[in-house]
Amino acid sequence: MSATTYRTCPRSGLQFEASAEKLMIINAVTAVVALLVGGILAIGVVLTRWPAVHWLDADTFYMVLTAHGIDMLIFWIIFFEVAVLYFCSSTLLRCRLATPKLAWAAYVLMLVGAVMNNVAVFQGGSSVMMTSYVPMMASSWFYLGLILFAVGALIACFIFFGTLVIAKRDKTYQGSVPLVTFGAITAAIIAVFTITSGAIILIPTWLMSLGVVQSVDALVYRTIWWAFGHSSQQINVAAHISIWYAVAAIAFGAKPMSERVSRMAFLLYILFLQLASAHHLLADPGVSTAWKVVNTSYFMYFAVLASMIHGLTIPGAIEVAQRAKGYNNGLFEWLRKAPWGNPVFSGMFIALIGFGFLGGISGVMMGTEQLNMIIHNTIYVPGHFHATVVVGTTLSFMALTYFLIPVLFRREMIAPTLAKWQPYLFGFSMYFFCLVMMGAGTLGVSRRHWDMAFSGAAMAYEWPGAAYLMMGLVGMSGVAAIAGGAIYIYVTVGSLLWGKKLDQGAVSEKFTPIPPTAPTVVAQSYGSAGFTAPGTFALAMVFLVAFVLYYFVNWKYLSTLWGLA
Amino acid sequence: MSAIHPPSERVWWKHPLDRVEGTWILISFIWCLVMFGMMVGWHIWGKQNLSTETYKTTPEKFSAKTQAMVDKYTVRTETADKIPVVAPPAGSDVYLIARLWSFWPILELEKGKTYRLHLTSMDYNHGFSLQPANINVQVVPGYEHVLKITPNQAGTYSVVCNEFCGINHHAMVSRIYVK
Numbered sequence: 001m002s003a004t005t006y007r008t009c010p011r012s013g014l015q016f017e018a019s020a021e022k023l024m025i026i027n028a029v030t031a032v033v034a035l036l037v038g039g040i041l042a043i044g045v046v047l048t049r050w051p052a053v054h055w056l057d058a059d060t061f062y063m064v065l066t067a068h069g070i071d072m073l074i075f076w077i078i079f080f081e082v083a084v085l086y087f088c089s090s091t092l093l094r095c096r097l098a099t100p101k102l103a104w105a106a107y108v109l110m111l112v113g114a115v116m117n118n119v120a121v122f123q124g125g126s127s128v129m130m131t132s133y134v135p136m137m138a139s140s141w142f143y144l145g146l147i148l149f150a151v152g153a154l155i156a157c158f159i160f161f162g163t164l165v166i167a168k169r170d171k172t173y174q175g176s177v178p179l180v181t182f183g184a185i186t187a188a189i190i191a192v193f194t195i196t197s198g199a200i201i202l203i204p205t206w207l208m209s210l211g212v213v214q215s216v217d218a219l220v221y222r223t224i225w226w227a228f229g230h231s232s233q234q235i236n237v238a239a240h241i242s243i244w245y246a247v248a249a250i251a252f253g254a255k256p257m258s259e260r261v262s263r264m265a266f267l268l269y270i271l272f273l274q275l276a277s278a279h280h281l282l283a284d285p286g287v288s289t290a291w292k293v294v295n296t297s298y299f300m301y302f303a304v305l306a307s308m309i310h311g312l313t314i315p316g317a318i319e320v321a322q323r324a325k326g327y328n329n330g331l332f333e334w335l336r337k338a339p340w341g342n343p344v345f346s347g348m349f350i351a352l353i354g355f356g357f358l359g360g361i362s363g364v365m366m367g368t369e370q371l372n373m374i375i376h377n378t379i380y381v382p383g384h385f386h387a388t389v390v391v392g393t394t395l396s397f398m399a400l401t402y403f404l405i406p407v408l409f410r411r412e413m414i415a416p417t418l419a420k421w422q423p424y425l426f427g428f429s430m431y432f433f434c435l436v437m438m439g440a441g442t443l444g445v446s447r448r449h450w451d452m453a454f455s456g457a458a459m460a461y462e463w464p465g466a467a468y469l470m471m472g473l474v475g476m477s478g479v480a481a482i483a484g485g486a487i488y489i490y491v492t493v494g495s496l497l498w499g500k501k502l503d504q505g506a507v508s509e510k511f512t513p514i515p516p517t518a519p520t521v522v523a524q525s526y527g528s529a530g531f532t533a534p535g536t537f538a539l540a541m542v543f544l545v546a547f548v549l550y551y552f553v554n555w556k557y558l559s560t561l562w563g564l565a
Numbered sequence: 566m567s568a569i570h571p572p573s574e575r576v577w578w579k580h581p582l583d584r585v586e587g588t589w590i591l592i593s594f595i596w597c598l599v600m601f602g603m604m605v606g607w608h609i610w611g612k613q614n615l616s617t618e619t620y621k622t623t624p625e626k627f628s629a630k631t632q633a634m635v636d637k638y639t640v641r642t643e644t645a646d647k648i649p650v651v652a653p654p655a656g657s658d659v660y661l662i663a664r665l666w667s668f669w670p671i672l673e674l675e676k677g678k679t680y681r682l683h684l685t686s687m688d689y690n691h692g693f694s695l696q697p698a699n700i701n702v703q704v705v706p707g708y709e710h711v712l713k714i715t716p717n718q719a720g721t722y723s724v725v726c727n728e729f730c731g732i733n734h735h736a737m738v739s740r741i742y743v744k
C-alpha cells in the first residue's frame with residue numbers, strides 16, 4: 001500500500017496524497033456536471049413559473065422539476081460532499097486514503113445510480129418529484145438509481161472513517177483532529193444515519209414498483225422518507241459550516257474563538273439533528289402533537305442553538321484575527337477591510353449571512369408546529385430551502401472551489417474578474433429570489449404547480465395581483481441567479497481545461513506529519529473572559545431582532561385565521 | 566492552530582470561552598426556550614391548532630359517508646359537472662373528498678359555527694390549501710383526518726390542491742362558501 005506519493009502544494013502548504021487527490025478531483029468534477037444539468041433544468045422551471053412567460057407544457061414542467069430537484073439536491077451536493085470528506089480526512093490529516101479501490105467503486109456506484117435515475121426521469125413516466133410519495137409510482141429504475149447512489153455514498157462515508165483511523169494509527173497528527181475535520185465527522189455520522197433511513201423506505205418502494213410488494217402505506221412512507229430527506233439536509237449544514245471555518249482559517253489564518261464552543265455546537269448537531277423530520281409532517285394527519293412538537297424543535301431547538309452559535313463564532317473568529325492585524329477602529333473596520341475581492345471569502349460570507357437571515361429565520365418559522373399551516377406546500381418552502389441549500393451550501397461549495405482550483409486542480413484561474421463578481425451576482429440574486437418566493441408563498445401560491453391561473457378549471461381561484469408580481473420577480477431573479485451559476489461553471493470548467501498549469505510542488509514517498517503547535521497563552525488562563533468580537537456581537541443582535549420580529553408577526557397573522565382544533 | 570490544524574491544546578473541551586460567546590449562547594438559549602414555549606403555549610391558549618384526530622379509512626367507506634351527507638343536505642349544484650353544494654347543520658360532521666383532479670362536494674358553512682371537517686384522498690396525496698386565508702393541510706390516502714374548523718369570516722373561499730398529484734394538478738381547485 002506504500003506505492004502512493006504525497007505532494008506538498010507550494011501555494012497552500014497542504015499535502016495531497018495521490019489517490020485521494022484523484023478521487024477528490026473526479027467527485028468534484030462530477031458534482032459540477034450535475035450542477036450544470038440541474039442549472040439548465042432550472043431555466044425550464046423558472047421560466048415556467050414566471051407567469052408572463054409560462055414556457056414549458058405541464059408534462060415537461062413536472063419532469064424537469066423532478067430532475068432539477070434530484071440533480072441539484074442529491075447529485076450535485078453529495079458528489080461534492082464526498083470530495084469534501086476526502087479532503088477533510090486525507091488532506092487535512094496528511095495521511096493516505098483508506099481503500100482507494102473501494103472509493104472508486106463507490107464513485108462508480110454513485111455515477112451509475114445518478115445516470116440511471118436521470119434516464120428514468122427523462123424517459124417520462126417518473127415525474128414524481130424528488131420526494132416520490134407513494135402511491136404515485138415512478139419506474140423501477142428511478143428507485144434503483146437512487147438506491148445505488150445511496151449505497152455508493154454510504155461506502156464513501158465509511159472510507160472517510162477508515163481514513164481517520166489510518167491517520168490515528170500512522171500518527172500523522174497529535175492531539176485532536178482539526179475543527180474542520182471534526183465538522184466533517186459530524187456530517188458523515190449524520191449521513192450514515194440518514195442514508196440508512198433512505199434505504200429502509202426506498203427498497204420496499206422499489207420492490208413495489210416491481211410488483212413484489214403489494215403496497216407501502218402513504219403515511220409511513222412520508223414519515224420514513226423525511227427521516228432521510230430532512231436529516232440529510234443537516235449533512236449539508238454540517239458540511240458547509242465546516243467549510244466556513246476552513247475559509248476563515250485559509251483567508252485570515254483565523255483560529256476558532258473557542259474550540260470548546262465550536263465543537264460542542266457540532267456535537268449538538270449529532271445529538272439532535274436526527275430529529276426534525278416532523279418539519280415535513282406538521283400538516284399531516286395521524287401524527288401526535290407531542291411527537292411533532294418535540295421532533296420539529298429538535299428537542300427544544302438545540303440544533304437551532306448550535307447553528308446560532310456557529311453563526312457567531314465564525315465571523316467572531318474572523319473579527320479576532322482581523323483585529324490582531326490592526327483593523328481595530330470602531331465596530332466594523334475588521335469587516336470593511338476584509339478581502340471582498342477574493343471570491344473564496346466573499347462567497348463564504350454571503351453564504352453565511354444569507355443562510356442565517358433568510359434560510360435560518362424562515363426555517364424556524366415554518367418548522368413551528370402551528371405556523372407551518374400557513375406555508376405548508378406553498379412556494380414559501382422552496383423559497384426557504386433555496387436560501388439554505390443554494391445560498392448556504394451551494395455558494396459555500398463555489399467559494400471552496402475557487403480555493404481548490406490552484407491548490408487541488410493545479411490550474412491558474414481563468415477570468416479572475418468574472419470570478420470576483422460571481423458570488424455577488426449569484427448570492428444577491430438568490431437572496432432576492434428567495435425573498436420573493438417567500439413573499440408569494442405568504443400569499444398562498446402553491447409550489448410544484450404548473451399554472452397559477454388554473455387553466456381549464458371551472459372554479460379557478462384568482463390570486464391577488466401581488467402574487468403575480470412576486471412570481472414575475474421570481475422569474476427575473478431566477479434568471480439572474482442562473483447566469484451567476486453559469487459563470488461559476490465557466491470559470492471552473494474553463495480553468496480545468498484551459499487554465500495555465502501550476503507547479504505541483506515537492507513530491508515525496510512518505511507523508512510529513514503535522515508538526516505539533518505550541519499551546520497558546522490563552523489556554524493556560526482557562527475561564528478568561530474578554531469581549532473580543534464586539535462587531536460580530538452587534539451583527540448577532542441585529543439578527544436576533546429580525547428573528548424575533550418576524551417570528552411574532554407570523555403568530556399574529558395565524559391568530560386571525562379560522563379557528564382550528 | 567487554526568481551524569484546519571489540530572488544536573494546539575490537546576484537551577479542547579477546556580478551552581476558555583470569550584464573553585461574546587458566553588453571552589450569545591445564553592441569549593440564544595433563552596430564545597430557544599421562548600420558541601418552544603410558544604408552541605406548547607399555543608396549544609393551551611391559541612385557537613389555531615391542527616387536530617390530530619385520524620382514522621384509517623378506505624375510499625368505499627369514506628365515499629359512503631360523504632354520499633350520505635350529500636343526499637341529506639344538498640342545496641343546489643354548480644358548474645357543468647353539477648357538483649353538489651352541501652349546507653350541513655352547524656356542529657355536524659362534514660366530508661370532503663380529494664381525488665384526481667377535483668374536490669367533492671362544495672361545502673357551504675356558517676360563519677362562527679364549528680364543524681368537524683373530515684378529509685381524505687381517494688388516490689394520491691393531495692393538498693387542502695384554503696385561500697385567501699392560506700391554511701394548508703396535507704391530505705393523505707388511507708387516512709381520514711378530522712379537523713374542527715370555525716370559519717371566522719364570510720365569503721367565498723377557494724380550496725387549491727397544493728400537493729403535486731399528476732398532470733392535471735393545476736386544475737384541482739374548488740370552493741367553500743361561508744355565510
Ligand code: HEM
Pocket residue numbers: 039042043045046049065066068069070072073076077129130131379382386389390394446447448449477478479481482485
Ligand atoms: C440557479 C438557480 C436556481 C433557480 C432559478 C431555481 C429555481 C427553482 C424553482 C423556481 C423551484 C420551485 C418550482 C416549484 O415548486 O414549482 C425550484 C425547486 C427546487 N430547487 Fe431550484 N433553482 C436553482 C438552483 C437550485 C440549486 C443549486 C439547488 C440545490 C442545491 C436547487 C434545489 C431545488 C429543489 C430540491 C427543488 C424542489 C423540487 C421539488 O419540489 O421537488 N435549486 N428551483
Ligand SMILES: [Cu+2]
Pocket residue numbers: 664666690691692726727728729730734737
Ligand atoms: Cu391534487
